[in-house]
Amino acid sequence: MRVLLSFLLLLVLASSAIRSSSSPVTDPFLGISPxxxxxxxxxxxxxxxxxxxxxxxxxxxxDFCDCADGTDEPGTSACPNGKFHCRNAGHSPLVLFSSRVNDGICDCCDGSDEYDGKVACSNTCWEAGKAARENLKKKIQTYNQGVVIRRKEIEQAKVGLEKDEAELKKLKSEEKILKGLVQQLKDRKEQIEKIEEKERLEKEKEEKERKEAELAAQPGKGGR
Structure with missing residues (x-):
């Protein structure tokens, strides 16, 4: 009986030791993405x-796995299929397997994956994200410069289009005028051709009358 009591006491002490060694999650939403x-x-x-x-x-x-997919334990290592979300403010967010939570290695730059106090993780996110922010800043500057250049190109294209439209309008007007002049010349040509044809017919008539008169005036060829 004493042996059994001693064994039970050891179990209770071991259970208490295990519970005291595992730090509870102070933030119930730890490891959950926003x-x-x-x-x-x-x-x-x-x-x-x-x-x-x-x-x-x-x-x-x-710290007890209820869901096979680890939905209920995003902030602990209780579920083998769990995922821990590092927010890493100032740098890029990161998703870890829950087995890496409280494993003594600082995986998140904000140190949120090591909250049991066994290791002290410094928040290095701001420094780590400095290069990324600089690259992003350069990309934004390049993009903004590209936007300015594109706007200038668009404005120049608009000006060029307006000039082309004005030139086209001018050419259409000139085309209309030219068509009018061509029609006038055509009408004038037809009038000249008619006058010339009339003059030709009159000359032929006069020539015929002259020849007939000459023939009639010759001796022996008259009408008497």
Whole structure:
């Protein structure tokens, strides 16, 4: 009996030691991406994302795996399929397998994956994100410069288009005038041709009358 009591006491002490060595999650939404917060906050009873079961808000990040896909333990390493979201303010967010939570290695630059106090993780996000921010700044400057150049090109294209439209309008007007002149010349040519034809016919008539008169005036060829 004493042996059994001693064994039970050892189990209780071991359980207490294990519980005291694991730091509870102070933020129940630790490891959750900002995009998923609404999913966890909408209902008091939350559905596992794989649809297998439901769990209460109290079971969220309680270091016990209720969902096979790790939906209920985004901030602990209880679920082998869990995913931990590092927010990494000042740098790029990062998603880790939950097995890397409290493993003694600082994976998140903000140190949020190592909250049990075994290791001290400095927040290096701002320094780490400096190069990325500089590159982004350069990209934005290049983009803005490109926008300015593009706007100038568009304005120049508009001016060129307006000039082309004005030139086209001018050419159409000139074409209309030229067509009018061509028609006038054509009408004038027809009038001249008619006059010339009339004069030719009159000359032929006069020539014929002259010849007939000459023939009639010759002796022996008259009408008497």
């Amino acid at each position: 995009q998923d917060e609404k999913y966890y906050k909408s209902f008091s009873e939350i559905k596992c994302k794989d649809g297998s079961k439901r769990f209460t808000r109290a079971q969220l990040n309680d």
